[in-house]
Amino acid sequence: MTDQATERAQRLATLPFESSGPTSVRSVGGFVSAVREIFGQKELLDLLIRRELKSRYKDSSLGFVWSLIRPLTMLLIYYVFIGQVLGAARGVPDFAIFVYAGLTLWGLYSEIVTAGTSSIITNAGLIKKVYLPREIFPLASVGSALFNFAIQMGILLLATIALGQFPLSWDLLYVPVAVIIVIIYGTALALLLSALNVYLRDVQYLVEVAILLFFWASPIVYSWSFVVNATVQRGASWLGELYLLNPISISMIAFDRGIWKAGSEQRVIEGNVIPAQPWPEHMDIRLVITAIVGLVFVVIAQRIFARLQGNFAQEI
């Protein structure tokens, strides 16, 4: 044996044994060790996010511009058809800002969930060949969705400044809170659904449909006051409460409250007086509870993910 070999053997003899693959599967302590493992790979996570962003528009000449064209087209459609043609803009002041704010936050959520759901399948090549903490793949989808969100958020803020509607008040703090809640729930769903999708490919199609449906279950193209009117007038205020149980709805309302200045003021449109939005009571407490429940959901989702990932390599 050469010296180098002896040295290596001596070094190896001092190393502790690690079990191959993911460590503990069952306990909640496994969550902590999984988080630590992922944190140890943050450089790789960063590279995977870049890869996802780079490869998406790799061969197109407009590249990143495409990620802007889609939401702007949607804004145009909703502004013209829902707002002007169907007249929603008559009840919602600064309709363009309102819709764009809703689309921006919804875009973040739907991108995390849809890209996250297929993330394990699209990275089959890696999963079959190397061991990595697999949570990294749905998390990379979250990262790339956040990047797109940041660009759109920048445009939204510029638009509010350009229109002289920059929401300079303490309510602005609702914006990061709403974004954090959306990220929490998006991440939990991405973890859970990506693992399920390996075993049942129908999940990704189901998600597409659910995303279409839930788009209308949050105040994106109609405002919160529409919901209040529709439920209270019919004497069904419990329906409004149910609506607020949807974590995305409550975050959307918080987001609007932060960024959409006109919502908190009384405005006059074409002679009609539009009162300020009747923001839900105890909103801060509701948001805190929603966030805490979301964090529990993340832990549960990660535990399920850890259970299912043992067979990923052969099921893909």
Added chain:
Amino acid sequence: MSSPAPESTPVVVRASDVSKRFVIRKDKSLKERVVNFGRSNKHKDDFWALRDVSLEISAGSTVGLVGANGSGKSTLLKVIGGIIQPDTGIVQRRGRLAALLELGAGFHPDLTGRENVFLNGAILGLSRKQTEQYFDSIVEFSEIGDFIDTQVKFYSSGMYVRLAFAIAVHVDPDLLLVDEVLAVGDEPFQEKCMAKIREFQKEGRTIVFVSHSSAQIEDLCDRVVVLSHGEAIFDGGTVDGLEALRESFGR
């Protein structure tokens, strides 16, 4: 069955009673599962890819895993690499691992060779700085030349393997898992790989090697494990191992 390596060398891989069962489901879609719900057992087939395999590999040894097609060699390699989890038994290992399984260890077809080198380096546990350090030497070893800035999807299969091998040998692994990939490169490159593997052996690295080429096994390995239908039927010296392999084909 004693391992031929001297007692003093530490054990790098320890597998005890490892079994892996594959369930072959014939219905994949939701509709089929609902339709076949009560009768789901008829739509499942069990297949034992590994059955109670125990194995200790000590540092510095080169182990050849051989066996007929479908005997569980590649599965065993993947279990050692942590890519699949065994149903029963545990696999423990220590030291840095690099695995070369099938073609292109996790390249992204749309990214260039350069980007893939960094991605793969990170996957195999190198920091960005370390990859930068090794970069030139990786490119030189792979003989890819100017194609390093071409998207990997335009590479030939030989170029793929050359780049993958070049990265794997530069991450300073203690344990290298190789699964038949070397058969793809041309002869000069195979020679180069063999030379590199011999260098690795001198440096006391451990290599686990799956191959169908008796010549390669005889040339490189100091120990052979013969698998047949998921069971380890022989574990010992190279010459006897290849003999046992030939016998196992008849079974």
